[in-house]
Amino acid sequence: MSQKKPVKKIGSVKLEPLKGRFFDIKPAKSGGKSPKLGRNTDFIRFAMVAIAAFVVLGVSNAYVLGRDLIWDSQEAAYTGYENLKNGMDSLLTQDASKASEFFMMAESSFQELSQTTQHITSQSNHLLAESLYLDTADKLIDGAQEVAQIGVELAELMKGFSELPQAAMSVVGGEDGNLIEALLERKEAFDEILALAASLQRKITTLNDSILPDELQAKLTGARTQIGQLMAALLDVDANFDVVLRLLGDEIPHRYLVLLQNNHELRATGGFIGSYLTVDVNDGKIIKMEAKDVYETDGQLRDVVDPPPGIDKVADRLYMRDANYSPDFPTSAQDIMWFLEHSKGPSVDTVIAIDQVVVERLLTLTGTLVVPGFPFQLRAENFNDIVSFYTEAKLSDTATPKQLLFDLIPVFQKHFAGVKDLKELGNLVIQLLEEGHVQAYSLDPKVQDLIVRFDLDGAVVAADNKTDYLSVVTTAIGGNKSDQYMATNLHHRSVIDEKGVIANELTIKKTHTWSNSEETRLENLIERYGTGKLTKESLYFVLGRGPNVDYMRVYVPKGSQLQSATGIDLSAIEVSEDLGYTVFAFTNGPIGAGESKELMLRYSLPYKLSLRTEDNYQFIAEHQAGAENVTLKKELITPDTVKITESYPPSSNTFSLSPILETAFDSNQIFTSAISSLKQ
Numbered sequence: 001m002s003q004k005k006p007v008k009k010i011g012s013v014k015l016e017p018l019k020g021r022f023f024d025i026k027p028a029k030s031g032g033k034s035p036k037l038g039r040n041t042d043f044i045r046f047a048m049v050a051i052a053a054f055v056v057l058g059v060s061n062a063y064v065l066g067r068d069l070i071w072d073s074q075e076a077a078y079t080g081y082e083n084l085k086n087g088m089d090s091l092l093t094q095d096a097s098k099a100s101e102f103f104m105m106a107e108s109s110f111q112e113l114s115q116t117t118q119h120i121t122s123q124s125n126h127l128l129a130e131s132l133y134l135d136t137a138d139k140l141i142d143g144a145q146e147v148a149q150i151g152v153e154l155a156e157l158m159k160g161f162s163e164l165p166q167a168a169m170s171v172v173g174g175e176d177g178n179l180i181e182a183l184l185e186r187k188e189a190f191d192e193i194l195a196l197a198a199s200l201q202r203k204i205t206t207l208n209d210s211i212l213p214d215e216l217q218a219k220l221t222g223a224r225t226q227i228g229q230l231m232a233a234l235l236d237v238d239a240n241f242d243v244v245l246r247l248l249g250d251e252i253p254h255r256y257l258v259l260l261q262n263n264h265e266l267r268a269t270g271g272f273i274g275s276y277l278t279v280d281v282n283d284g285k286i287i288k289m290e291a292k293d294v295y296e297t298d299g300q301l302r303d304v305v306d307p308p309p310g311i312d313k314v315a316d317r318l319y320m321r322d323a324n325y326s327p328d329f330p331t332s333a334q335d336i337m338w339f340l341e342h343s344k345g346p347s348v349d350t351v352i353a354i355d356q357v358v359v360e361r362l363l364t365l366t367g368t369l370v371v372p373g374f375p376f377q378l379r380a381e382n383f384n385d386i387v388s389f390y391t392e393a394k395l396s397d398t399a400t401p402k403q404l405l406f407d408l409i410p411v412f413q414k415h416f417a418g419v420k421d422l423k424e425l426g427n428l429v430i431q432l433l434e435e436g437h438v439q440a441y442s443l444d445p446k447v448q449d450l451i452v453r454f455d456l457d458g459a460v461v462a463a464d465n466k467t468d469y470l471s472v473v474t475t476a477i478g479g480n481k482s483d484q485y486m487a488t489n490l491h492h493r494s495v496i497d498e499k500g501v502i503a504n505e506l507t508i509k510k511t512h513t514w515s516n517s518e519e520t521r522l523e524n525l526i527e528r529y530g531t532g533k534l535t536k537e538s539l540y541f542v543l544g545r546g547p548n549v550d551y552m553r554v555y556v557p558k559g560s561q562l563q564s565a566t567g568i569d570l571s572a573i574e575v576s577e578d579l580g581y582t583v584f585a586f587t588n589g590p591i592g593a594g595e596s597k598e599l600m601l602r603y604s605l606p607y608k609l610s611l612r613t614e615d616n617y618q619f620i621a622e623h624q625a626g627a628e629n630v631t632l633k634k635e636l637i638t639p640d641t642v643k644i645t646e647s648y649p650p651s652s653n654t655f656s657l658s659p660i661l662e663t664a665f666d667s668n669q670i671f672t673s674a675i676s677s678l679k680q
Contacts, residue, residue, distance in 0.1 A: 180248055180284035187241060194234045243446045247350070253282040257340065257348040260405070261324070263355040263626030264384070264484035266474045266550070269324040269332045269439060269458060270355045270626030275405060278346060291406040292345075294321045300344040309574065309585060310475045310551030319343075327473045327555070327624065328579055329353065329458025333441035350442040353458075355626045356384060357437045359412070361428055366415035371407050375529070378408065388481060389525050392534065392542045435666050436625035461622055461668070463558055463580030466607055468494065471555040471581075471622040472508065478549035478589065480542050484628075485518070485593075487511045490665065491633045496617065496675070498639050500609035503563075506554065507600045514545050514593035547590030555581040555622075559606030567599030611642060611677040619671040632665035636673055647673040 247254055256279040261271035273294050280288040298319040305318040308325050315322060320339035324332040333351040341347055363369070363380035370377055376386050390404050419425055432438050439458030442448045451457050463469065470492055476483055491507040522543060531539050540546075560582045562575060574585045584601060591597045609615040621632055636659045638644060647659040649671070661671055 180245065180250055183244065190237070194238060198231065240450055243450045246444060246447060248284045249282040253280055254350065255280050255346065255348045257337070257351045259336065259351065259353040261353055261355045261626060262481065263357060263628070264481040265476045266483045266626060267324050268327040268473050268475060269329050270353055270436070272476065273321050273324060278348065291409060297340065297343045297345055301339065301342060303342050310477060313551065313587070314477045327471060328460040329439045330441045349444060350440060350447060353439045355437050358432055359383060361432065362416065365419050365421065365425055365428065366412065369408065369411050369415060371404065371411050374404060374407065385521065385525070388543055389522065392539060436623060439625060458625060460579050461620055466618070468502070468605060468617070468619040469555065469557050469581065470506065471624070473553040473555065473624055474627065475551040477551050478547060480544060480546040482512065482544045482546055482548040485512055485514045485544050486548055486629065487513055488630045490630065492621065493635045493637065494617070494619070495637045496609060496642065498641050500611045502605040502608060503602065504605065505600060505602050507598065509596060509598040510548070510588070510591055511596040512548055512591045512593050518544065545593050547592045549587065549589035552586055552588045554584040554601065556584065556603060557605055558582050560603045563602045563604060565599065565601050567597070609675060611675065614645065614674055614676040617673045617675055621665065621669040623665055623667050630665040632663055632669060634661040634671050638675060641678050642675055643678055645674045645676060
């Protein structure tokens, strides 16, 4: 690391009004003569760094908020600013050691500058009253020093936080760790940064910007906004620190219910609940983990609950395995917790739902798993086939056919704790969250607030009376895992007439893609291990070749009127309301292997657009958790008397006069167009 430069000692300095490009401020008139300054080099340098300090304030905030940075190249030539820039660049590339070195050099530069000007800024009160810019300059230098100090602390904190993911991985892997102790140590460093940022905010708030040039005043205004955002972000982290400790069982144990959903047999929140885990965490450690077959739990239920529509076609009463009926995860989670407790199960604090896509993708990082006593090696590409085959064929001699899955858990934990590429893991987790493969709900209000802010709650978008909406929810009732072979195409077409009335057409096409190659792959397993307690045909049926049948619910704006249908009898469609929306529900299928089925629903919306002035057409399409191989085409049709001035996102078809959005439907989609009449 570079050594600090020796502080320059300056003798007596005469003062005169500072002039030049950055400051052109004359001292207030008085009875005496203005002091003279023979050379103003230090002041100019000092002014340059002051401007740079304001630019860097935005940089400090940008690091905390993870935003892109824009640097002013002409000011970057000065030493302190350049080191601050290099330090921030190093932080963003996660090189904490180099960042710390740059920030320390910047801090040294600003300390030297402070010593250089201390002789001037510490003059008599009379001098400060005569020249207010000295007080402002003093605060600017102090601010620059604190920016550099915050950078040093951020770099050190990054070093500390870089160790936390591995500590957390160890806990997830079932190993003992000191995660809470490590967090508390980092919290002390964080508190220091928070205090520095608060001090910086106070200095900037009290700066007298009225005496500064217009350009610098604008920078000061931006700096105040940015430091305010920085403080808000830091205070937000500070407020949620206690929540993280709760999740780790700091003061009292925290119990999790982890639902293992099979999205190859789709249900509203992601898939059929075949099994689950209860996990007790205390003092940052997993003290107990228990895996259960959901059928074992359902056998303990004494309460009789009538099944909802769709489920009533496959069961005469509702159990925990079917309780994830609502597409609104908080609603389903509460129902599941009720069924668990009424089936002689434990009460839990937080529910987490994952589907098998999570395991498949994580296996790409853990590598091959070898389960003792099990003849297969499990990898990402064969996980689904082998686990489904082994479970459905009931090849295990144990009490539950899911014993393989339970035996796999500790092996997976151990390998997961050994994952080294944490950046790739982080990117993978973000992708899984965005696609809805992980959802959570907690009875603890503070924990739930955190879940909502991380967009993990799986809640249905709140209804808005001027927004078009679509959610197609599939509940598998065919008794097999054929949803993994279904390709679904949704085409939503909105037609707006001259009066602003909106008529929608929704086309749903589903294709069963089971092929001979799927059968050949399973044939290899059958030849080696047999079909267990099933016949070959029965095994093929269960694993996906069987016809696909589902109970489909189409959520649209409340008050929408169903006008007609094609591909299905209008009388077969049930109309109801749920979660603030109108629901069109019907049984879809059976669709055999290699077959397709298409249907269309036509309905009018309960509101219309005002075309006398410009109005907005807004559309939200909500993706069903766990649903894969779904595409969405959105089309907006308007008459010749109406113009579309702007649309977001841009049309997928540049040759079309009407906006068209075509996309893989693996996350929520938003579409909006600004529309006005040409007759104005």
